[in-house]
Amino acid sequence: MGVISDHRHKGIGTRLTHAALVRAKGLGLRRVEVEVSEENHPDIGLYKSVGVKVEGRKIEAVRIGDRCINAFVMALLLRD
Numbered sequence: 571m572g573v574i575s576d577h578r579h580k581g582i583g584t585r586l587t588h589a590a591l592v593r594a595k596g597l598g599l600r601r602v603e604v605e606v607s608e609e610n611h612p613d614i615g616l617y618k619s620v621g622v623k624v625e626g627r628k629i630e631a632v633r634i635g636d637r638c639i640n641a642f643v644m645a646l647l648l649r650d
């Protein structure tokens with residue numbers, strides 16, 4: 571998911587994420603899991619703001635150019 575930079579911080583990412591979670595629940599999914607670069611603070615903040623929690627940390631999980639970056643495993647259980 572991405573929001574064009576001129577339109578960030580207006581709640582669009584939150585609304586898109588909520589819509590995806592409602593759809594996932596409607597499909598009967600019980601768990602949503604994401605893997606997020608440890609340096610992607612906007613993405614981590616967005617997921618935390620909708621209740622997605624950090625469950626673990628993968629060391630050097632993502633290579634960006636010459637750098638290997640840790641990643642968080644984050645998840646939300648979709649309960650009734």
Ligand SMILES: CC(C)(COP(=O)(O)OP(=O)(O)OC[C@H]1O[C@@H](n2cnc3c(N)ncnc32)[C@H](O)[C@@H]1OP(=O)(O)O)[C@@H](O)C(=O)NCCC(=O)NCCS
Nearest residue numbers: 571572573578579580581582583584611612613615616619
């Ligand atoms: C992550 C992204 C989708 C957020 O979209 P957005 O429309 O700006 O998000 P919102 O306005 O709904 O913000 C929701 C929450 O996200 C968090 N957040 C957003 N931008 C943030 C930033 N720069 N730093 C820290 N937290 C941030 C905040 O918790 C925010 O809640 P708040 O406004 O009450 O503080 C957007 O920054 C983006 O497109 N980034 C580039 C692409 C990307 O990294 N996508 C994810 C990986 S695929």
